[in-house]
Amino acid sequence: MSTRIWETNTVFSYPEYESVKAGVRDSLSNGSDQRLYWCSKCDVPLLTPICYRCNSRGRRFIVDVKPVFVEERSILEEICGRNLPDNLYTARNRLYYKGRFLMSLTANNGHVTVTRDHTDSLLEDVVHSNGSISLEPVIAANEPVLRFLEQQAMDSILEITQEYPDRKPVVSFSGGKDSAVVAHLVARTVGATKNVSLFFADTTLEHPETNDYVKQFAEYYGLPLTVEQADCDFFQMCEQLEPPSRIMRWCCTVFKANPLNAYLREQERILSFDGIRRAESNRRRNYERISGNKKALRQLVFRPILNWSSLAVWLYIFAYKIPYNPAYDKGYARVGCVICPFGTDFNDFLTRKNYPERVQSWETMLVRYFRKEYADEFNPELAKEWMRQGLWKQRKPHHRNQRAAVRMATCPSLKEYAYHLDFSIDAEFLEYLKPFGELAFIAETGFFKIVDEQRFCISGMLGDDLLTISFSDSRVRHNMFRLERQVKKAMNCVKCGACVGTCPSRAIEVQSGTSFVIDEQKCTHCLSCVRSNFTHYGCVALSYKGKRNWIEEV
Numbered sequence: 293m294s295t296r297i298w299e300t301n302t303v304f305s306y307p308e309y310e311s312v313k314a315g316v317r318d319s320l321s322n323g324s325d326q327r328l329y330w331c332s333k334c335d336v337p338l339l340t341p342i343c344y345r346c347n348s349r350g351r352r353f354i355v356d357v358k359p360v361f362v363e364e365r366s367i368l369e370e371i372c373g374r375n376l377p378d379n380l381y382t383a384r385n386r387l388y389y390k391g392r393f394l395m396s397l398t399a400n401n402g403h404v405t406v407t408r409d410h411t412d413s414l415l416e417d418v419v420h421s422n423g424s425i426s427l428e429p430v431i432a433a434n435e436p437v438l439r440f441l442e443q444q445a446m447d448s449i450l451e452i453t454q455e456y457p458d459r460k461p462v463v464s465f466s467g468g469k470d471s472a473v474v475a476h477l478v479a480r481t482v483g484a485t486k487n488v489s490l491f492f493a494d495t496t497l498e499h500p501e502t503n504d505y506v507k508q509f510a511e512y513y514g515l516p517l518t519v520e521q522a523d524c525d526f527f528q529m530c531e532q533l534e535p536p537s538r539i540m541r542w543c544c545t546v547f548k549a550n551p552l553n554a555y556l557r558e559q560e561r562i563l564s565f566d567g568i569r570r571a572e573s574n575r576r577r578n579y580e581r582i583s584g585n586k587k588a589l590r591q592l593v594f595r596p597i598l599n600w601s602s603l604a605v606w607l608y609i610f611a612y613k614i615p616y617n618p619a620y621d622k623g624y625a626r627v628g629c630v631i632c633p634f635g636t637d638f639n640d641f642l643t644r645k646n647y648p649e650r651v652q653s654w655e656t657m658l659v660r661y662f663r664k665e666y667a668d669e670f671n672p673e674l675a676k677e678w679m680r681q682g683l684w685k686q687r688k689p690h691h692r693n694q695r696a697a698v699r700m701a702t703c704p705s706l707k708e709y710a711y712h713l714d715f716s717i718d719a720e721f722l723e724y725l726k727p728f729g730e731l732a733f734i735a736e737t738g739f740f741k742i743v744d745e746q747r748f749c750i751s752g753m754l755g756d757d758l759l760t761i762s763f764s765d766s767r768v769r770h771n772m773f774r775l776e777r778q779v780k781k782a783m784n785c786v787k788c789g790a791c792v793g794t795c796p797s798r799a800i801e802v803q804s805g806t807s808f809v810i811d812e813q814k815c816t817h818c819l820s821c822v823r824s825n826f827t828h829y830g831c832v833a834l835s836y837k838g839k840r841n842w843i844e845e846v
């Protein structure tokens with residue numbers, strides 16, 4: 293039987309909450325710049341300087357930590373070769389005990405070693421409980437703060453749903469801890485009156501535990517769940533583009549935008565809630581509480597826990613006994629794609645240990661790429677080193693443009709240009725020109741043109757290799773840039789589907805790897821897809837393909 297979240301009463305009972313509320317608000321007002329504190333009396337981390345368990349003042353601690361789980365501790369014990377106590381916290385591969393730095397773990401070349409080891413001075417004989425960890429004293433010490441954060445998040449959820457009453461509330465559920473908290477908060481706030489549902493975009497590269505966990509979570513709380521999967525093959529995309537890296541992060545675009553757009557195609561108006569937090573990364577520090585999504589124009593996203601720390605998220609989870617993804621027990625600080633260019637070396641170490649078959653398929657793909665890229669100098673030992681040290685993650689795009697079309701000014705005084713293509717114009721090529729206007733055919737001759745009387749006339753012939761454009765206004769470079777962007781898309785498109793969401797009219801349809809079509813009945817020629825900058829060139833292939841077909845000027 294499922295648990296009805298909106299009937300969950302608050303578990304917090306701090307009697308003087310109202311009198312300390314203002315103090316809590318003031319000490320949290322710095323949002324993402326929060327620091328944690330440590331109560332030496334209760335031996336617990338604090339979200340604000342006051343310990344509400346013993347009423348004493350804590351000393352400054354580090355920026356954010358997460359508790360170490362039991363299974364995770366066994367892995368750490370294996371690494372450092374000694375018993376470790378309960379009440380351990382971790383942040384960025386560093387361990388803390390009793391609010392003091394205990395040791396660092398350094399991962400390199402597939403191995404983890406202990407560096408800056410203070411265990412001898414800080415640990416005496418360690419006897420630890422072998423059961424599950426208890427965060428009750430930590431929750432008690434932070435109770436008014438958690439209650440304040442909870443109330444603030446619920447008020448903001450209520451306000452936004454009242455502001456957009458016609459939008460259906462949907463939680464973008466990633467299977468991670470943050471989205472579990474958001475799902476819980478949203479359902480508790482509006483679940484009794486609105487049909488809150490979960491949407492899970494399966495990137496196909498998830499932790500093996502995640503898919504089951506997502507279903508179990510939805511079932512446990514009786515929330516309707518939609519799972520959409522990217523229908524393109526990741527390894528095939530790596531062949532067509534290049535393997536992703538920290539700079540070339542096309543995988544996120546393709547494998548998250550595709551399922552999302554498939555979902556949005558079936559929906560009217562939705563209000564998405566996600567679990568993004570500013571403290572997660574420097575890039576996320578500047579995120580707004582509400583925003584649109586340039587990869588999915590029809591989506592409006594609200595972020596109720598934007599200013600929460602990771603510790604606050606874990607305390608909320610333990611306070612309400614919310615089921616969390618078992619991948620966290622294995623020591624992962626974040627769950628998502630099991631291998632990721634943004635993953636730390638420690639994450640890679642865990643993945644090698646837990647899912648060796650996943651690592652194997654990545655390494656095969658990377659060696660293939662390495663062999664293709666450095667054919668003459670290919671050295672299998674070097675390739676191995678390159679992968680183990682994670683150097684593949686730091687690659688920058690290095691485009692090699694090959695000529696596939698030539699632009700000529702046929703009549704500069706009339707502002708007319710011709711493009712000589714290295715291929716014949718076919719029906720598929722014309723799909724990419726549809727945004728510019730209605731295609732008119734002169735029957736049986738194959739001659740086509742798109743006329744925008746104010747701006748330009750594009751013309752050509754099916755089966756021919758010449759495309760002509762003449763401009764009727766002075767913004768030649770501006771319009772030429774737009775036309776050329778579409779021609780280049782046509783010459784390079786890998787049918788990844790990532791641009792589908794740039795169309796507000798749902799006119800773009802992409803069958804993964806096979807077809808790209810713009811529905812003339814739906815297209816309003818708004819040019820949103822042409823102007824879009826959801827990637828640098830508004831197209832995954834143009835931005836990330838190693839070898840691109842390009843236009844030269846003569």
Ligand code: SF4
Binds near residue numbers: 810815
């Ligand atoms: S965004 Fe959609 S409607 Fe607008 S031009 Fe492109 S395909 Fe047409």
Ligand code: SF4
Binds near residue numbers: 787808830
């Ligand atoms: S035009 Fe670009 S973004 Fe759109 S499907 Fe083709 S490759 Fe992907």
Ligand SMILES: [Zn+2]
Binds near residue numbers: 335
């Ligand atoms: Zn205390």
